[in-house]
Each structure stands twice: as C-alpha cells, then as structure tokens.
Amino acid sequence: MKKRIANAGVFSAIVAFILVVTACSHAPNTSVDNATHSTVGLSQQAVAMPDSYSADAAMQVLQEGGNAIDAAITAQFVLAVTLPEAGNVGGGGFMTIKFEDNTDFLDYREMAPENAHRDMYLDEQGDVKPYESLFGAKASGIPGTVAGMWAAHKKYGTLDWERLLAPAVHLAEQGFVVHEKLANNIARYISRTQEKGINNNFSEYFAQAKAGTTFKQPELAKTLKAIQQQGKDGFYKGDVAKHIVDFMQQNGGLITYEDLLAYKAVWRKPLHLNWQGYELVTAPPPSSGGVAVAQWIGMLEAYDATHDLPAQNSTEYIHVMSEIGKRVFADRAEYMGDPDFVSVPVEALTDANYITQRAADIQPTSISDTPSVKPGLKESEDTTHFSIIDRWGNAVANTTTINLTFGSGVVVTGAGFLLNDEMDDFSAKPGVPNFFGAVGGEANAIEPYKRMLSSMTPTLVTKDDQVVLVTGSPGGTTIISSVTQSLLNALLYDMSAEEAVNSPRFHHQLLPKDTIRMHDGFTEATVNELKAMGYTIDNRRFGDVHLIKRTKEGVEAASEKSGRGKSLVQPY
Ligand code: DON
Numbered sequence: 001m002k003k004r005i006a007n008a009g010v011f012s013a014i015v016a017f018i019l020v021v022t023a024c025s026h027a028p029n030t031s032v033d034n035a036t037h038s039t040v041g042l043s044q045q046a047v048a049m050p051d052s053y054s055a056d057a058a059m060q061v062l063q064e065g066g067n068a069i070d071a072a073i074t075a076q077f078v079l080a081v082t083l084p085e086a087g088n089v090g091g092g093g094f095m096t097i098k099f100e101d102n103t104d105f106l107d108y109r110e111m112a113p114e115n116a117h118r119d120m121y122l123d124e125q126g127d128v129k130p131y132e133s134l135f136g137a138k139a140s141g142i143p144g145t146v147a148g149m150w151a152a153h154k155k156y157g158t159l160d161w162e163r164l165l166a167p168a169v170h171l172a173e174q175g176f177v178v179h180e181k182l183a184n185n186i187a188r189y190i191s192r193t194q195e196k197g198i199n200n201n202f203s204e205y206f207a208q209a210k211a212g213t214t215f216k217q218p219e220l221a222k223t224l225k226a227i228q229q230q231g232k233d234g235f236y237k238g239d240v241a242k243h244i245v246d247f248m249q250q251n252g253g254l255i256t257y258e259d260l261l262a263y264k265a266v267w268r269k270p271l272h273l274n275w276q277g278y279e280l281v282t283a284p285p286p287s288s289g290g291v292a293v294a295q296w297i298g299m300l301e302a303y304d305a306t307h308d309l310p311a312q313n314s315t316e317y318i319h320v321m322s323e324i325g326k327r328v329f330a331d332r333a334e335y336m337g338d339p340d341f342v343s344v345p346v347e348a349l350t351d352a353n354y355i356t357q358r359a360a361d362i363q364p365t366s367i368s369d370t371p372s373v374k375p376g377l378k379e380s381e382d383t384t385h386f387s388i389i390d391r392w393g394n395a396v397a398n399t400t401t402i403n404l405t406f407g408s409g410v411v412v413t414g415a416g417f418l419l420n421d422e423m424d425d426f427s428a429k430p431g432v433p434n435f436f437g438a439v440g441g442e443a444n445a446i447e448p449y450k451r452m453l454s455s456m457t458p459t460l461v462t463k464d465d466q467v468v469l470v471t472g473s474p475g476g477t478t479i480i481s482s483v484t485q486s487l488l489n490a491l492l493y494d495m496s497a498e499e500a501v502n503s504p505r506f507h508h509q510l511l512p513k514d515t516i517r518m519h520d521g522f523t524e525a526t527v528n529e530l531k532a533m534g535y536t537i538d539n540r541r542f543g544d545v546h547l548i549k550r551t552k553e554g555v556e557a558a559s560e561k562s563g564r565g566k567s568l569v570q571p572y
Helices: 053-061 066-082 145-156 162-173 180-195 202-206 218-230 237-251 258-262 289-306 316-335 350-359 478-492 498-503 522-533
Strands: 030-033 044-049 091-101 101-106 266-268 271-275 276-280 385-390 395-401 459-463 466-471 515-518 536-538 546-552 554-559 566-571
Touching: 030 091, 030 218, 030 498, 044 053, 044 554, 053 218, 053 566, 066 091, 066 145, 066 162, 066 258, 066 395, 091 145, 091 459, 101 271, 145 162, 162 218, 162 466, 180 202, 218 271, 237 350, 258 546, 271 289, 276 289, 289 316, 289 459, 289 478, 289 498, 316 350, 316 478, 316 515, 316 522, 316 554, 350 554, 350 566, 385 466, 395 459, 395 466, 459 536, 466 478, 478 498, 478 546, 498 546, 498 554, 522 536, 536 566
Parallel strands: 515 536
Antiparallel strands: 030 566, 044 385, 044 566, 091 101, 091 395, 101 266, 271 276, 276 459, 385 395, 459 466, 466 546, 546 554
C-alpha cells in the first residue's frame, strides 16, 4: 500500500532560531504500565515516563497545579533514584520546552573538565586505550543535571523547589520496590564488568537491589536533601562537592572544585523546522539530533517527490531510510560539535536545496557504495527520556543520560550517585569509532570545558501553535532513528501513540558498512529481501520511546512495551 505525502516537496527547514524567553486544559484516569494507551476528552494532562515512580510523581505535581516544567524537575530527580541505569544527578541532558506561546531549549550537557585534553585517551603509540573513556572516574564530564533543573525552575517553575524534590528524597531514604528489569540490569552489569576485569565500587552500592525487595540509598538521600535545601549550591559546593573532588583525586579523575563552579547550564534557541504543515521544535547543537532528524525527514520528503512514498516498514522504506542514514551520519561526523567551540553549519545542513540534492542519487533498490558517501557540504547504552503535557498545553520533552547503562560504573563515595562516562562521546581520535560506532574529527575533539557531541533529540511538534506531539528516546546514535520513526509513524503514517512507539524500528548510520540494526517484528520476507539486496542485519534492539500525541479527540500517551515505562492521561 502506497500513500502520498499531501504536500510533498514543500520541505522547508527554516532554522529559525527564534529567541524564547517567557513564562506560560476532565475524564477518567487511564493508566496501564508499559504500552499505556489512553484517549480521553480534551481537558487532560499527560505524562509518558520510563518507570512507574516517575510517572506517578510527575502526575501528582500536575494534579497539584504544577506545570510541565515542575513535573519534569520532579521526574528527573525521581529517576536518579529509581532508574539508576540512566536517571541521574551525575550526568546531563537536554530539555525542549513549549511554554505558553514560546519555545525554549535547556542544554544541561556535561562539559569536559579543565584538565582534559585531546589525546587524553591515547596510549604512547597513539592508539585509543580501551575502556578509559567508558569506565571509572576519568570517563566523567562535569555533571550538568542539577544546574539544569535549577535553571529550569528559576525560569519556569511555579511550585516550591523543596516540594519538587520531595518524592526523590523519600524514595532514596525510605526505599522503593526494585523492578525485575532493574535487578536484571544490575546483575548483568556486575557480571560483564567482572568479565572485563573492571574494578569499581558499583556492587557495593547496587548488588543488594534484588527484584521485589525494598532498596534504600542513604548516601544518595543525603545528596538529594542537600540539593533540596540549598538548590544548585547543594551539589556544586559544600559536602557533595567535596565528596566528588575527593573521589576524583583518589581514583584518577579530573574534576576539580573549579570545574564544579565553572559548570553552567545554557538556554539555547531550539531548532525549528516546517514540515508537512507542522512545526518541529527540536535539539540544536551540541546535539546532532535535531539536524539529523531534519535531514532524515527532509530527504524522505525529497525522495517522495520523485517516487511514491514507501509503505511504513516495507523493504523499500527500510532501504531508503538507510540510504538517508548514511548521508546523515557522514555529515554528523564531519561538521558537528559544541557550538561554543566550533562553528556548526546548521543552516547549510538543513537547507531545503542541500537536502534535495543530497537525496537525489538514492536508488529504490540498490545500496550505495559506503566509502563514496562523504560529508556533503561543498565548503570545506543508557539514557532515558520522558514527555509531559500539562493542562495549559505547555509541554516538555526531556532526554537525560549518564551515557552507558550505569554510566562510568563508579559511585561517588559518601554522595551515593553514579557518575557519567560522557567523555566517550567526544572523538578520542579522528576516525576511531566511539562506543556507539560514531566517528568524528576536529569539530568534536576534546578541549577543556567543551561539551561532547550528543545524539539526544527531545522533540516537540506543533500545529497552529498547539503541541500535537512530544517524543524522544535513549539509545546513543539510534536515538535519531527512534525519534524520526516515532514522529513519522504518528504524523505521516497516522498511527496511534501506542502503535507509533511499538511499531518495529531500524537504524543505519553509515558504519559498519551496509548494516541495518533492526528490532524483531519485521516480516521474514522483508528481512530476506534486505539480505538479498546486500544488507547485514544486526538484531540488537534499541530505544525506549515515550510519546504523547494530541488529536481532536484528546490526548494519548504511550511508553514502549519493551521497557518498564508508564504513561498516564488524567483529567485535572
Ligand atoms: O548523548 C548521547 O548521544 C549519548 N551519550 C546517549 C547515550 C545513550 O542514549 C545510551 N542509551 N542507551
């Protein structure tokens, strides 16, 4: 079945960096853990969260009259307690906001410590040392989460900071019941790090978290209380800062008191682009995600102008989207980095003519030669995401991370939280792939206080100035595919929220050559056709999309079945 895009060819990526600075709608409660799908009247608010604790706490804030940003702050801190794989105070993230008539973007990405330098992960032969940017204190960038939440609260918060932190403090102090998936992740992590001979203090803190038991984190509770009482200073100064710096000094890490004081969350202009009568509001650099989504949906639209739009998840669709992915990731590797350090040609990369010309040589049935796919301009595995929409129509898409599952695997002694291993998102050496197989060059080389390039893409879509979609996912470089496909599923292929998050997805990123990462769930015929074309199939699952869709009938919220998410739509 082929379907035409209504106004194909009108893709216009306006990188209209609109400056945004201001402050900012009853039916039965519907909630189902995992793959929640609810459709009710118009006066609702919704959360799509990666676990039940964050969903319940965030909805409670909304019910008390807090706005979407208040609920996001509560969720972020709860996830630091109940989803230690990715939820954090020791990491960073991005928040895309629609507040009243304006949009905004909060960059609370980690920064390289002042003593970091471009060759810090190379040995004497100039080869990348395995694991150093991934495990242990030296893998950590300066954490940005607490500064980020503090900045979000200062600009948009309405409920008391102390109130917003209360659920996290309670869950850390009194404990929470450990989900089976968390217990499995912990056990797997311990055995894998042991196999690799990695020495850390992870087991001391997490080995006792067994499925179905109550798990308390007293040190983390103290840290959260300090943040609750002193705001951002409770983390970047005082006892918590001392614990961090002591830990760094004892374990070969680089972060100093000066680094903690130097950390700043930054308000940026989100990337806006017009597509199919919608306006996308998404992540600008230092995320590569917004530009990549713009290129992906733009090249699909350009392809559709000269061919029929392939059916969703057909062999042709997967192939064409893979061809686009090659081009997207070739540009990512060459041009993208921290905009405070390098000039990122966002307008050129999202220009409609550039995108059309870039898609022109995509063939419906044959694979392009990987080495021939170059950057196109002439010049020259754990994160988590949540989505919220409040009664006023304000919305938050927030993606946050400590990079890999359980970050660097080390817990700050005395402060009880896991540190990130975000330094691996830099390019340790030009052309050498990082954990996610992404290569990079000069633009993403390590420099003091630079932010490492990210793929996190918290995204909102508006129509007639109303938010119609909120989406995002974890998954490193695959985030871009999860976001692109969830939004195409929901808006181009008209799926419900539940279908949009659970329809199988795929990912292609140029390297490894002609390899498509695919969820289970595609037909055998499709997989065989792709293999016959010359593709190698990698069956590792990726992503955990939490999506809210607003239609004339009401609001739907859905969390992907594979995770432990929970979505709620409630009247207020
Ligand atoms: O910022 C990034 O792109 C990565 N640090 C995100 C890591 C991630 O999504 C891991 N999740 N599975």
